[in-house]
Amino acid sequence: MSDNKDVSLESLGEFGLIDHLTSQIEIKNESTLKGIGDDAAVLDYKGKQTVVTTDLLLQGIHFDLVYTPLKHLGYKAVMVNLSDVYAMNAIPKQITVSLGLSSKVTLPFVEQLYEGIQLACDKHHVDLIGGDTTTSLTGLTISVTAIGEAGSEDIVYRSGAKPNDLICVTGDLGGAYMGLQVLEREKRVHEGNLKVQPDLSGYDYILERQLKPEARRDLIEFLKEIGVKPTAMIDISDGLSSEILHICKQSNTGCRIYENKIPIDHVTSLMAEEINMNPTIAALNGGEDYELLFTISMADYEKFSKETDLKIYTIGHITEESKGKILVSNSDQEIALQAQGWNMGSHH
Amino acid sequence: MSDNKDVSLESLGEFGLIDHLTSQIEIKNESTLKGIGDDAAVLDYKGKQTVVTTDLLLQGIHFDLVYTPLKHLGYKAVMVNLSDVYAMNAIPKQITVSLGLSSKVTLPFVEQLYEGIQLACDKHHVDLIGGDTTTSLTGLTISVTAIGEAGSEDIVYRSGAKPNDLICVTGDLGGAYMGLQVLEREKRVHEGNLKVQPDLSGYDYILERQLKPEARRDLIEFLKEIGVKPTAMIDISDGLSSEILHICKQSNTGCRIYENKIPIDHVTSLMAEEINMNPTIAALNGGEDYELLFTISMADYEKFSKETDLKIYTIGHITEESKGKILVSNSDQEIALQAQGWNMGSHH
Numbered sequence: 001m002s003d004n005k006d007v008s009l010e011s012l013g014e015f016g017l018i019d020h021l022t023s024q025i026e027i028k029n030e031s032t033l034k035g036i037g038d039d040a041a042v043l044d045y046k047g048k049q050t051v052v053t054t055d056l057l058l059q060g061i062h063f064d065l066v067y068t069p070l071k072h073l074g075y076k077a078v079m080v081n082l083s084d085v086y087a088m089n090a091i092p093k094q095i096t097v098s099l100g101l102s103s104k105v106t107l108p109f110v111e112q113l114y115e116g117i118q119l120a121c122d123k124h125h126v127d128l129i130g131g132d133t134t135t136s137l138t139g140l141t142i143s144v145t146a147i148g149e150a151g152s153e154d155i156v157y158r159s160g161a162k163p164n165d166l167i168c169v170t171g172d173l174g175g176a177y178m179g180l181q182v183l184e185r186e187k188r189v190h191e192g193n194l195k196v197q198p199d200l201s202g203y204d205y206i207l208e209r210q211l212k213p214e215a216r217r218d219l220i221e222f223l224k225e226i227g228v229k230p231t232a233m234i235d236i237s238d239g240l241s242s243e244i245l246h247i248c249k250q251s252n253t254g255c256r257i258y259e260n261k262i263p264i265d266h267v268t269s270l271m272a273e274e275i276n277m278n279p280t281i282a283a284l285n286g287g288e289d290y291e292l293l294f295t296i297s298m299a300d301y302e303k304f305s306k307e308t309d310l311k312i313y314t315i316g317h318i319t320e321e322s323k324g325k326i327l328v329s330n331s332d333q334e335i336a337l338q339a340q341g342w343n344m345g346s347h348h
Numbered sequence: 349m350s351d352n353k354d355v356s357l358e359s360l361g362e363f364g365l366i367d368h369l370t371s372q373i374e375i376k377n378e379s380t381l382k383g384i385g386d387d388a389a390v391l392d393y394k395g396k397q398t399v400v401t402t403d404l405l406l407q408g409i410h411f412d413l414v415y416t417p418l419k420h421l422g423y424k425a426v427m428v429n430l431s432d433v434y435a436m437n438a439i440p441k442q443i444t445v446s447l448g449l450s451s452k453v454t455l456p457f458v459e460q461l462y463e464g465i466q467l468a469c470d471k472h473h474v475d476l477i478g479g480d481t482t483t484s485l486t487g488l489t490i491s492v493t494a495i496g497e498a499g500s501e502d503i504v505y506r507s508g509a510k511p512n513d514l515i516c517v518t519g520d521l522g523g524a525y526m527g528l529q530v531l532e533r534e535k536r537v538h539e540g541n542l543k544v545q546p547d548l549s550g551y552d553y554i555l556e557r558q559l560k561p562e563a564r565r566d567l568i569e570f571l572k573e574i575g576v577k578p579t580a581m582i583d584i585s586d587g588l589s590s591e592i593l594h595i596c597k598q599s600n601t602g603c604r605i606y607e608n609k610i611p612i613d614h615v616t617s618l619m620a621e622e623i624n625m626n627p628t629i630a631a632l633n634g635g636e637d638y639e640l641l642f643t644i645s646m647a648d649y650e651k652f653s654k655e656t657d658l659k660i661y662t663i664g665h666i667t668e669e670s671k672g673k674i675l676v677s678n679s680d681q682e683i684a685l686q687a688q689g690w691n692m693g694s695h696h
Contacts, residue, residue, distance in 0.1 A: 013687075033397065034505070037506075037598070038436065038505050038506050038507075038598075039401060039432040039433070039435035039436050039506070039581075039582060039583060040399040040400055040401035040432050040433055040435070040436045040438070040494075040496070041399065041400045041401070042397055042398070042399050042436070042503055043397065043398040043399070043400065044397045044398070044500065045393050045398060046395060047394060047395070049381065049390055049391065049392045050390070050391040050392070050393065050398065051387075051388035051389065051390050051391070052388055052389045052391060052442070052444060052477065052478060052493075052495065053387060053388035053389070053444075053478060054444045054446050054478060054479060054480055054491070054493055055446070055480045056446035056447070056448055056480045056482050056489065056491055058448050058482060058483075058484050058485070058486075058489065059485075059486075060485040060486070061448075061482060061483050061484065061485060062482070083387075084387040084388050085387070085388055087387035087388070088386065088387050088388045088390070090388070094400070096400060096401075096402045096493060098402050098403070098404035098491055099404070100404055100406050100409075100489070129400065130400060130401060130402060131402060132402055132403045132404045134404050134406060134409060134410070135406075135409050136406050136409065137406070137407075137408040137409060137486075137487075138406070138407075138408070138485075138486030138487060139485075139486060141404065141406065141448070141489055143402070143404055143446055143491035145400075145402055145444060145493040146388075147400065148388070152392065155390055157382070157386050158385075158386050158387070159386075233387075234387060235387060250385070250386075339361075
């Protein structure tokens with residue numbers, strides 16, 4: 001896809017561009033009857049329930065093209081949405097992608113973005129079924145809508161947590177935020193605002209957490225395998241603190257989580273130390289980790305003893321609403337959990 | 349909703365804003381199991397097919413806030429998507445709406461936009477089931493995705509037209525484009541670039557065509573009533589010429605349409621005359637009329653004799669592909685139909 005450097009988008013036209021970008025798309029799911037190419041896509045779900053989620057990503061708010069490779073950006077734009085589908089205990093099947101493009105962008109620019117979108121779709125067996133492509137006067141705009149399916153008994157809402165349920169989380173937290181700090185520092189160096197060139201090597205893990213997050217399909221498959229349906233579930237896009245508060249609010253419960261149980265990778269801790277930040281703060285408020293936070297009844301706990309490569313941590317438990325939403329710190333202090341200040345749409 | 353002039357969006361927070369805007373939403377459709385408030389909405393279609401369509405509207409490209417009332421803008425953003433659902437011969441059931449908002453906008457600004465969105469939903473019996481709200485550095489962004497349903501036998505694609513099928517269109521064409529010319533002229537007056545103040549009265553019809561288009565649910569209902577399934581259908585968003593070419597391309601046919609059969613309102617003609625433009629050009633290339641263009645087999649023609657308030661015009665017929673895509677002009681000349689120059693995403 002690299003001989004197109006001189007092709008202008010205007011010479012292709014909107015329909016030419018869409019044809020070009022979507023010509024190699026093969027339909028992966030039986031429920032996709034018709035994808036791109038008509039007024040709307042056509043889906044067919046026989047008796048299954050359908051979930052729908054959407055996210056809008058804007059240049060300068062959600063991504064910085066200075067340090068975000070376009071392929072990664074396309075990949076991440078899809079992952080963010082698939083993550084929401086998995087958080088319903090559903091399996092994503094289709095996405096639509098709308099792009100607002102500056103008239104200055106070149107075909108290879110859009111191709112790289114699409115390569116990432118395609119890669120994400122392939123990896124998660126999802127069909128790209130439609131979208132809209134338009135000129136933008138003001139930078140890149142990406143809007144993704146994902147559609148998934150689940151058996152009607154399987155869908156997990158945020159509202160089902162009960163006192164004594166265990167609170168679990170996958171993977172590790174705070175890494176995406178710390179990766180962002182590395183990138184922002186790098187950007188300042190290139191802008192000449194820092195004297196010393198920092199060394200990017202050794203930060204690979206948290207850079208990948210920021211630039212190429214992976215939605216946790218593996219947890220959903222594992223839960224099915226061991227026969228556990230969480231009582232509540234949410235994905236971690238805004239930070240652990242904000243997400244656990246959502247579950248408590250919608251379930252009318254309190255919670256008690258333990259700082260020393262929150263999984264944090266050592267590279268995350270290392271970078272936090274470098275910039276004099278408490279890594280727990282990054283985990284609580286950093287966001288963009290796209291791990292899954294879920295609650296299970298005590299009775300299901302032993303089913304998690306089955307061997308898996310998937311990292312799942314129990315970080316606390318649900319309490320009566322009157323007990324409050326509490327973080328027990330490493331020094332055994334009880335701290336009320338708070339949603340971070342609103343930075344509308346900015347997870348940074 | 350007018351005592352909120354001093355409420356800043358930041359003090360509400362994203363979740364506060366969404367709660368505020370969506371608190372009065374009542375679910376209208378049985379297929380909507382869960383709307384706003386979790387990671388994704390949940391739908392249930394028992395054996396029906398689902399259609400999905402999406403549009404991205406960007407400030408400066410698709411709308412100009414100088415002359416577009418926010419309520420109308422919200423209404424139109426929804427209509428554009430519902431129109432695509434109807435063009436599949438399906439009935440819209442749910443929408444998601446994502447908004448990118450400048451941090452400077454006030455609560456009443458967003459409320460007016462939402463009033464229009466709600467009005468469109470109410471009128472078309474559609475549930476608003478989710479979305480995303482984010483800060484924009486660069487003006488207003490609106491992304492709408494619509495979901496609809498149809499019996500599996502009922503869906504109409506662009507690809508089913510056959511030689512000798514009649515080509516029909518609803519309503520009248522070119523009005524939305526001429527309404528835009530009135531508004532643009534008015535804007536130039538306010539900017540002091542014109543000496544004489546033009547009179548807006550008398551232009552109501554075409555202003556409404558531009559600012560408050562109505563998706564043609566009535567045609568879909570009428571087709572059901574008379575038992576006709578079109579062989580192909582598309583909505584007119586980019587102009588008659590572009591749309592008929594889509595049908596011909598996907599159906600591998602030619603077409604023959606007659607200039608003197610194209611329905612044009614007298615106010616459209618009046619304005620066209622004022623600015624020395626051929627109104628047929630506005631109908632062919634103007635776009636944004638959101639009427640439906642469809643083809644029917646000759647055998648179904650007599651069914652259209654049933655009385656209706658709906659205006660349906662036969663403007664030509666489908667031919668073999670080798671015959672070309674022809675407009676027969678008022679002076680009996682044969683002109684090859686062409687897609688207008690690409691103005692990516694701009695229907696103006």
